[in-house]
Amino acid sequence: MEPSLSFETRQANLKSLAAESVDLLIIGGGITGAGIARDAAMRGISTALIDKADFGSGTSSISSRLVHGGLRYLEHHHWRLVFEASHERRVLLKIAPHLVWPRSFIFPIHEGCRVNRWTLAAGLWLYDLMAAFRNVRRHQMLGKRGIRRAEPLIRERGLKGGARYYDAQCDDARLTLANIRDAHRHGAKVANYAQAERLELADGMVRGAHVVDLVSGEEIPIRAHVVVNATGPWTDEVAGIDPPTTLHTTKGAHVLVPRSRIGNHEAVTMISPIDGRVLFAVPWGDFTYLGTTETESDGPPDDLRVTAEDVVYLLRTANAFFPEARLTPADVVATWAGVRPLLKAGNDPNAASREHRIWADDRGLLTIAGGKLTTYRKMAAQMADRVAARLHDIDGRPIPPRARTDRLALPGGETSALEILIAAAESEGLSHDTATHYVRMHGSETPAVIRLGQSNPQWARPVQDNLPTTWAQLIYAMRREMALTLSDLLVRRTHIFYEAPEHGIESVEEVADLAAQEMGWDENRRRAELGAYHELIRRNDAFRDDLDEGALA
Numbered sequence: 001m002e003p004s005l006s007f008e009t010r011q012a013n014l015k016s017l018a019a020e021s022v023d024l025l026i027i028g029g030g031i032t033g034a035g036i037a038r039d040a041a042m043r044g045i046s047t048a049l050i051d052k053a054d055f056g057s058g059t060s061s062i063s064s065r066l067v068h069g070g071l072r073y074l075e076h077h078h079w080r081l082v083f084e085a086s087h088e089r090r091v092l093l094k095i096a097p098h099l100v101w102p103r104s105f106i107f108p109i110h111e112g113c114r115v116n117r118w119t120l121a122a123g124l125w126l127y128d129l130m131a132a133f134r135n136v137r138r139h140q141m142l143g144k145r146g147i148r149r150a151e152p153l154i155r156e157r158g159l160k161g162g163a164r165y166y167d168a169q170c171d172d173a174r175l176t177l178a179n180i181r182d183a184h185r186h187g188a189k190v191a192n193y194a195q196a197e198r199l200e201l202a203d204g205m206v207r208g209a210h211v212v213d214l215v216s217g218e219e220i221p222i223r224a225h226v227v228v229n230a231t232g233p234w235t236d237e238v239a240g241i242d243p244p245t246t247l248h249t250t251k252g253a254h255v256l257v258p259r260s261r262i263g264n265h266e267a268v269t270m271i272s273p274i275d276g277r278v279l280f281a282v283p284w285g286d287f288t289y290l291g292t293t294e295t296e297s298d299g300p301p302d303d304l305r306v307t308a309e310d311v312v313y314l315l316r317t318a319n320a321f322f323p324e325a326r327l328t329p330a331d332v333v334a335t336w337a338g339v340r341p342l343l344k345a346g347n348d349p350n351a352a353s354r355e356h357r358i359w360a361d362d363r364g365l366l367t368i369a370g371g372k373l374t375t376y377r378k379m380a381a382q383m384a385d386r387v388a389a390r391l392h393d394i395d396g397r398p399i400p401p402r403a404r405t406d407r408l409a410l411p412g413g414e415t416s417a418l419e420i421l422i423a424a425a426e427s428e429g430l431s432h433d434t435a436t437h438y439v440r441m442h443g444s445e446t447p448a449v450i451r452l453g454q455s456n457p458q459w460a461r462p463v464q465d466n467l468p469t470t471w472a473q474l475i476y477a478m479r480r481e482m483a484l485t486l487s488d489l490l491v492r493r494t495h496i497f498y499e500a501p502e503h504g505i506e507s508v509e510e511v512a513d514l515a516a517q518e519m520g521w522d523e524n525r526r527r528a529e530l531g532a533y534h535e536l537i538r539r540n541d542a543f544r545d546d547l548d549e550g551a552l553a
């Protein structure tokens with residue numbers, strides 16, 4: 001039986017952390033912190049993890065959702081990064097096959113493109129080599145006809161040919177959550193909406209953090225032998241480095257449009273005719289997302305939104321490749337933007353590295369920054385090594401063996417036979433669409449969600465017509481996935497925010513009623529939650545107010 005991970009577990013975890021010290025406190029529940037918590041807990045290290053908002057709500061749920069070797073890093077000769085990332089792609093496809101799946105990309109080359117067919121062929125051969133020829137499949141070079149056969153709506157004028165190559169796509173928010181849940185299974189005490197306000201020192205060394213429970217307002221001192229700062233864009237703020245010096249942050253934006261408006265079948269790699277950057281058009285169910293931009297960002301990472309300029313750039317690039325689409329801002333159904341927490345490289349203030357780094361400051365605070373979602377597991381293992389060595393130095397305990405995070409499945413990833421899981425779900429009376437949707441989100445844990453629907457037939461219903469997400473999934477999210485707020489439920493545990501017409505506004509009151517009943521919200525909390533969700537929608541749509549008329553004419 002899967003252990004409960006609910007608002008009650010959270011309260012119990014915070015209570016216990018106030019009373020007893022732990023070996024390791026991780027500040028930050030993005031993919032980096034979540035991966036470290038899983039690895040450390042699997043090694044038997046007593047571990048706590050807190051996040052000031054929801055798990056993954058920082059950068060780790062607003063990525064391009066690609067688990068990729070990083071084809072474009074080859075241009076900059078980042079061999080090691082591509083090699084490592086290609087290896088991690090293989091591992092993640094294996095340990096979380098429901099959350100990380102193969103994705104084919106069509107790379108068209110048009111006249112005047114800065115990449116020609118020969119460089120593309122050489123690059124893709126190298127890309128397969130870096131994966132030791134064990135990528136999902138090997139690339140294929142395609143002629144003009146091959147490209148048009150794959151993607152008939154790609155611009156024919158100037159088309160010279162191109163290629164198909166392979167990478168992987170993921171559900172970034174749920175991948176982060178899967179690591180949190182596995183950490184919890186192995187004994188880690190995790191809590192979202194718990195903010196580290198300041199580090200606690202003893203004899204000049206960091207020995208915990210003063211934490212505020214953002215739900216109850218309670219102040220909680222958490223004591224730990226070792227503290228890890230895994231806060232992505234907030235790295236300097238949490239470490240108390242002022243002015244910030246560690247990161248070079250750039251903003252990345254995405255827009256989601258109905259796939260039928262573009263008509264792409266596979267993902268498409270596009271070199272923007274506007275500025276020569278590499279962009280992607282990636283299928284997401286009935287939608288396609290376009291991204292990403294890369295612009296300088298020195299504003300607070302908590303206050304980001306997609307601007308009219310971002311939208312126009314992304315749509316213009318897509319229209320150059322799919323001229324019949326004639327996308328306009330009215331086609332945009334959702335947007336997301338985040339900050340890349342990249343490390344500064346060398347003395348050039350504008351240079352950034354795609355690598356990660358782990359370091360200890362003179363107070364003993366361990367910080368990890370940089371890297372990418374794809375390589376989180378490897379980064380986490382390196383940090384867990386450092387933590388184990390530090391604990392050994394502190395009290396002489398033996399260093400535990402490394403955890404087999406590359407072999408052991410993440411929750412729901414116990415089998416890669418997804419077709420069998422889908423057939424089993426159908427035999428329980430689920431439609432093919434719902435069965436597929438459940439298996440994509442819950443993998444081998446699908447039967448637990450089905451059982452919830454069977455225990456109360458109301459919960460087996462879809463939350464909204466034409467949407468595969470059911471009430472049972474929302475209940476599951478509250479009982480087993482520590483969903484605490486409406487946006488946890490609608491943005492990250494399910495993706496109603498992205499996939500339902502008008503972000504699911506039609507059912508949001510009913511969802512709030514269910515959450516109030518399940519978690520005992522009073523009327524004030526219920527209203528505050530609805531207000532916060534409406535504000536999220538307003539921010540998502542704010543770019544429309546700044547659009548120049550005829551911006552895409």
Ligand SMILES: Cc1cc2nc3c(=O)[nH]c(=O)nc-3n(C[C@H](O)[C@H](O)[C@H](O)COP(=O)(O)OP(=O)(O)OC[C@H]3O[C@@H](n4cnc5c(N)ncnc54)[C@H](O)[C@@H]3O)c2cc1C
Nearest residue numbers: 028030031032052058059060063064066196232252373374
């Ligand atoms: C637009 C964009 C697209 C990307 N696309 C890809 C991609 O396709 N593939 C890929 O591999 N990588 C991609 N990346 C990179 C990847 O998303 C990031 O490297 C990764 O998500 C960083 O994770 P993190 O855990 O380090 O940071 P975050 O996910 O930002 O987590 C940090 C957490 O710390 C918490 N926190 C901050 N302060 C405190 C505090 N005081 N107390 C408690 N908690 C705190 C925050 O709430 C946050 O949840 C992309 C990045 C961006 C911005």
